[in-house]
Each structure stands twice: as structure tokens, then as C-alpha cells.
Amino acid sequence: MSKLYASLSWRLLRVWRRDWLVTRRSWLIGFLTPLLEPVLYIASLGFGFRLLIPEIQYEGQSLTYVVFMAPAIIATNIMYTAFMENSFSSFVRMYYQKTYDAIMATPLSVDEIIAGEIVWGATKSLMTATIMTAVLSVCGLVHYPTGLGIIPLAFLGGLLFGCIGMIFTGVVQSIEMFNLPIFLFITPMYLFSGTFFPLENLPDWARLIAWILPLTHLVTLARNLCLGTITLFQILIHGAYLIITIALLFPVALKVMRRRLIK
């Protein structure tokens, strides 16, 4: 019986459209962050760290810290945007606003609602990543045309972290409980995925752990796209990781949300 109202179709775009229209009403707040965040990072890292870390060795290249760090700002933003959208924001819609209850009285299935939300989260990642890339391009930190690869990458990464956020939305009892996955999962990833320092500096066992974490793959792709050093091999390996993980987590997200919503 739990599979009853579960079917997936293009109608998920109606949920996507709802989220888009609601967000558009408060676009200024939504898009000010990705506009200002990279500026703050670059000001801090560029001026503050310049004397501490004059140059950094990454895959045989010698880079300034800002050049090394800038793509990681985009990658972590892709992670945070989709994760927050499908955890906190989706939870508010589900639990407090009862938006899903209302939509479940229309010709939409639970799966379409959840898929629409995840695709929306990925779209939001795409939009904020594009804005950030544009800002960093002005500072001359993005190499083109490879830099354009950030746009599809943001969508893919958004799908992945959206699925993860949605899985937590399906299982947490209260909104405060999101602090747990953030503390145990998101924050460690933010620190240990080759964001602030090259993974080459880590011992082998720590590098292995880093390679299991999804953000590592997002950071590696984003960095090489921005530096213009991307190889086909990197695209295949890291792309495959992202796609396979999405394929595994998306059905889990649908399943836990079905269990939560169909009473």
C-alpha cells in the first residue's frame, strides 16, 4: 500500500514552479548572499592569508591561496544551498506550513512533490553558483571556457546534496535535529574535502576517507574547471561518482518521505 500514490512524471515541474514563484518574491535576500559571500572570502583570504601562505602546491602547479581557494567557495556553496533548501526549508514547508498536505489534495503524487523539491534545490544551487562564478570571474579567478562547466556541475551537485537533505527531512523528529547531520556530516566535509588545503598533504588513510565524501569530488571538479586544467579522466571519474551517488540516494529520499507523508 505504501507505493500507492507514488508515481513520477513531468508534473514534478509544477512543484518546481511553485518554489520558483515563491522564491522570486524574495529574490533580493536570496541572491544577495551568493553575490557578497565570495567578495568577503576573497577579501579575507586575499589580504589576510597572503602573507601567511604566499604560494600553495596543487597537482604540480604553484598557486596563490586565493586562486586555490576560490573554486572551493563555489563548491561548498553548491552543497550548502541544496542541503539547506531540502532540509530546513523543505521541513518548514512539510511540517509547519503543511504545503505538502495541501498539494497532496491535487493531482500530484508524493514522489512528484519530493522530486520537484529536490530539482528545485538543485536549481537554486545552479543559480547561486552561477552568480558566484560571475563575481569570481570579475576578479579574474575563473578560466574560460572550462569555467562554464560550473553550471551543469552545480545542478548535479545540487541534486546530490538535495537528496541527502531530503533523507534527513524524512527522518528527523524536529527542526532542531538538523544540527546533528550538519555537525557530524556537513561541517567535517566542509573542512576535510580538499577545500582549505590540498588532499596531498593528508596521510593516506585520511585521503581515503576524503575520497568517500561527496564534496571532495565536487571540489576537485570545480577547481579544475576554474583553473582550466580539467581532464576527460577527471570528468569521467568524479562525474560517475556524483551520478551513481544520486542514483542510489534519490530512491532512498522518495522512500523515507513516502513513509513520512502517506499516513
Place this chain on the structure above:
Amino acid sequence: MLQKDDLYSSKTLIPFPAMAITVIEADHLRKCYDEFTAVDGVSFTVQQGELFGLLGPNGAGKTTTIRMIYGFSPYSGGSLKVFGEDITTHWRSIRTRIGVCHQDNSLDEEISVRDNLEIFAGFFGIPRDIARSRTTKLLEFFGLENREKLNVKALSGGMMRRLALARGLINEPDLLILDEPTTGLDPQTRHQLWDRLAQLKQQGVTILLTTHYMEEASLLCDRLIIVDHGKILVEGRPRDLISKYVGNKVIENSPVCAELRDYVIAHALDHEDLGHRMLIYCKDNEAIFDEITRSYCHDHCILRMGTLEDVFLKLTGRELRE
């Protein structure tokens, strides 16, 4: 003021009771959770154009029943057909023809009144220009036309309720499901809503209503059921239920003297003794009232009409629920 016939634009409904078409058909319908049976073998039908009431104390199974009808909760046993089709297999086409107004308003509070309706129209795949014109009509119908640009959180409780109702009508439903639509509303808003529901009913819209206000149910419902502990206690027209279970006249005494108790028992009168208050269901025998006022409690004794509330309390008991 909008003409009532204008509200539904794209289709003509057959006014009740041109022919009997069954809209909802529940047969031994059951809903079980792990340890608990919320709905326990409920059978009823609702005909097109009827305003059908679903009454019962809290926890009786009203909302669960409603949720099964619009395909939110899968049913555990029996059968449930809406518009002649099984909800399990035809939920999508059935939901295009249903409008629901939930107990919670579930509105998008951060966006405007108009946006709430137009975005909701999108879930039904209603084209944008039609959504726009329907929104205009519905806002007018519910007296919200001057608030369309306001954010929902700026509305009063009554206005939010009207907006939730307007949203339930955005797809011009053949069946409108209202779960306690008037709870928490002031008398003015409540009367206006009753008026609107009567207009919709006149257009042939079938309405399923749950409410805790018995006055509302007797005024609006063609037929109703009273459920408790997941089972139907009675089914019928409000007037018929009143004359059958309590009679048209009720004598209320408060406080009750011992002599009156003896008198009621000696004459085997149908009554309810609530300690400091006694209800005597005297049917149409007003002579009893004369005798009681004359011989027992002349000051604190009133004769009034029997109500649906009497029926409800008599059948479901007076102890608190939940």
C-alpha cells in the same frame, strides 16, 4: 455582488436532484494503523448535489475518512469509490474533480493572496490566463478582492479561512470537501460562509462537511452521519434525527429537586439526569411541561425545541474526549 451562476465558468453542473448520481460510495471502509483502528467498517453514499455532514467527537475518525476520500490515506479494507471509480487506482483523475479545505489553512504565508490561488491552480495544470480570471472571481465571491496584493500573514483568521476555501474551488470541483471550515470564525464570517455554501450547493456542487457546530449541521446538511470510535451511529436528515431521538420539545430543569426526579421516574419519561441539570425529552407532549412548572420547579424550567446537539450528546455521551 457576483451572480452565483458565474462562479463556475467552464462547465455546467446538473442541479440537484435532476438524477441520482452517486459521488461517494464507501462500503465497509476501514483504516487501521499499527495498533489502532481509526475507521471501522463505515458504509455510506453521497449523491450528487447533496450537502452531506460527517459529525462526531474528536478522534471519531472524521478526518481519517475524509483523507481516504481524497486519496491522502490509503484505506485498509472495504471499498471506496468516488465518481464511480476506485480511489486507489484512479486517484489522479478523481483529484482533478475534488476541492479540499483542510482543518489547517496550509497557505503560503510569505506570498500574496492572489499568488496563493494562481500558484495552486498550477498544481492542477490550469492555464495561466484561466487561473487569473478564476482567481479574480473567487476573490470577489469571498470578499477578498481588496486584499489580493496583501501577504497572507497580514490577513485575519477569518480572511485566511475564506482564502483557503477559495483555493479549494480553484479547479471548479464537482465535490468540495470541507474539514471544519468554520472553526474559530466570528458569527459574521460564519454566516457569510453558510451563504456561500448554499450558493455552491444551488449550482449542483456536492459538498462533504465536517463540523463541531450542530447548529451549522442542521442548517446546512441534507443528510448526515454521526460517527464515534470509527463506526456510524446514525444516518439521516437532521430533522428526522431530532424527532426520532429526542423529539421536538425538550424540558430543561436546573437545579433539579428530588420530587421532580421521583416524578420523572414514576412516569417513565425519556430523560437525562446530569446532576444539577435535567433534560426531559417530552416529544410533543407539552402537558408535561405545564404539570412540571405547576407542581415542581416553576422558576427554573424551560421548554425549548429539540436540537441536533441533543441528539449528538445523547448518542455519543457527555464524557470528554482525548
